[in-house]
Amino acid sequence: KQEVTQIPAALSVPEGENLVLNCSFTDSAIYNLQWFRQDPGKGLTSLLLIQSSQREQTSGRLNASLDKSSGRSTLYIAASQPGDSATYLCAVRPGEDRLAFGKGNQVVVIP
Amino acid sequence: NAGVTQTPKFQVLKTGQSMTLQCAQDMNHEYMSWYRQDPGMGLRLIHYSVGAGITDQGEVPNGYNVSRSTTEDFPLRLLSAAPSQTSVYFCASRSTTTEAFFGQGTRLTVV
Numbered sequence: 074k075q076e077v078t079q080i081p082a083a084l085s086v087p088e089g090e091n092l093v094l095n096c097s098f099t100d101s102a103i104y105n106l107q108w109f110r111q112d113p114g115k116g117l118t119s120l121l122l123i124q125s126s127q128r129e130q131t132s133g134r135l136n137a138s139l140d141k142s143s144g145r146s147t148l149y150i151a152a153s154q155p156g157d158s159a160t161y162l163c164a165v166r167p168g169e170d171r172l173a174f175g176k177g178n179q180v181v182v183i184p
Numbered sequence: 185n186a187g188v189t190q191t192p193k194f195q196v197l198k199t200g201q202s203m204t205l206q207c208a209q210d211m212n213h214e215y216m217s218w219y220r221q222d223p224g225m226g227l228r229l230i231h232y233s234v235g236a237g238i239t240d241q242g243e244v245p246n247g248y249n250v251s252r253s254t255t256e257d258f259p260l261r262l263l264s265a266a267p268s269q270t271s272v273y274f275c276a277s278r279s280t281t282t283e284a285f286f287g288q289g290t291r292l293t294v295v
Contacts, residue, residue, distance in 0.1 A: 109286075116288040122282075162226075171217065172219075172229070172284060174219075174227040
């Protein structure tokens with residue numbers, strides 16, 4: 074069974090610092106990996122999708138890398154802002170039918 | 185383009201009552217799925233569908249039924265609600281090539 078781990082569970086950073094969020098997974102046989110953002114009481118917003126053949130994806134201040142062989146992905150958020158405060162979820166797609174989620178990194182950006 | 189729409193947003197049920205959570209998508213996606221999100225447990229797959237007329241069980245299917253009579257709709261039925269089914273429920277959809285899109289969630293309380 075695919076296990077997805079996100080460490081640390083919670084972190085705080087001062088505004089302007091770069092954020093680095095880590096995701097690890099136990100089985101390298103994945104179709105893709107997706108990063109989501111979730112605000113309190115809200116749904117999941119897709120941030121980046123990395124296909125298994127790709128090494129990274131970028132969107133604005135966000136950059137996600139994927140090292141499938143070592144079972145790791147990292148989400149970088151440059152020059153963090155208070156509006157980046159949220160929970161970030163990593164999910165891998167091990168099969169056609171499902172996503173396996175980590176429990177998330179709860180981020181607070183301090184003004 | 186509404187994306188994935190879930191209704192209702194909030195619901196309180198008494199133990200033993202039944203209800204249907206609605207999910208509709210307007211992106212012509214083949215794949216649809218239901219997840220529940222519980223504190224400390226992350227998101228877990230309940231049921232999924234790979235196309236109209238085809239459904240299968242996920243990780244935590246007991247107490248829930250689904251059907252997929254059209255591409256657009258994927259309702260989740262609680263047969264006899266129990267307090268253990270108190271949770272936030274998310275519906276998701278995707279095509280074979282796209283990222284997964286999530287609805288805004290249904291917050292269910294069973295008393």
